[in-house]
Amino acid sequence: NAGVTQTPKFQVLKTGQSMTLQCAQDMNHNSMYWYRQDPGMGLRLIYYSASEGTTDKGEVPNGYNVSRLNKREFSLRLESAAPSQTSVYFCASTSAGTYEQYFGPGTRLTVT
Amino acid sequence: AQRVTQPEKLLSVFKGAPVELKCNYSYSGSPELFWYVQYSRQRLQLLLRHISRESIKGFTADLNKGETSFHLKKPFAQEEDSAMYYCALAYNTDKLIFGTGTRLQVFP
Numbered sequence: 001n002a003g004v005t006q007t008p009k010f011q012v013l014k015t016g017q018s019m020t021l022q023c024a025q026d027m028n029h030n031s032m033y034w035y036r037q038d039p040g041m042g043l044r045l046i047y048y049s050a051s052e053g054t055t056d057k058g059e060v061p062n063g064y065n066v067s068r069l070n071k072r073e074f075s076l077r078l079e080s081a082a083p084s085q086t087s088v089y090f091c092a093s094t095s096a097g098t099y100e101q102y103f104g105p106g107t108r109l110t111v112t
Numbered sequence: 113a114q115r116v117t118q119p120e121k122l123l124s125v126f127k128g129a130p131v132e133l134k135c136n137y138s139y140s141g142s143p144e145l146f147w148y149v150q151y152s153r154q155r156l157q158l159l160l161r162h163i164s165r166e167s168i169k170g171f172t173a174d175l176n177k178g179e180t181s182f183h184l185k186k187p188f189a190q191e192e193d194s195a196m197y198y199c200a201l202a203y204n205t206d207k208l209i210f211g212t213g214t215r216l217q218v219f220p
Contacts, residue, residue, distance in 0.1 A: 004155075006200065031206045035210075040121065041210060041212060042118075042198060042210045042211055042212035042213050043156075043207075043210040043213075044210075045207065045209075048207065050206065051220060059205075082155075090155075090156065092156075092204060096206070098206075099144060099146065099202040099206065099208060100146075100158050100161070101158070103156040103157065104155060105155045106148045106155065111156070
């Protein structure tokens, strides 16, 4: 099992460009999450999805959109990147009835 | 609203010294708390949860509801314990809220 995978690992964008971060899990988990990790801020929830076809906003959703394509995949889209979105992005998943979240390796995004 | 506070950004100790990473929480319901760890160049992973009351890699954490704390302790730190540690609180069936993290540095 690969667990939670994320692509790309690194990305540099110019202000105003768009991109999609991909996440997939092979553990048959129901819930999936997108976090951003910033120095001194910890991990903050951007969006989450409790099941295929459902998504919900987290603590810092502005500037992002998500899509739960199927049970395995949960993508995060930046429509018009801003320097404030420079961060490390983590995807995570968990099965129903448990709080143990499994994390991907992260995507380091820089917006210039 | 729920909140997790980790007051120390950085904790530096020498090998063999005791370690205590502090975590305080605010939550109106019955709390479920966790410690996650992120070693250098590795992904975030669960270290332990209060419900299992287990010791992982020599670390323990006791939930103190009176003090609303869930401090992580280890009697003798090792160099390989150097990492970023996050305390997390579960809420709303399947979400976690994380503290800001404490970087533990263990010097030889």
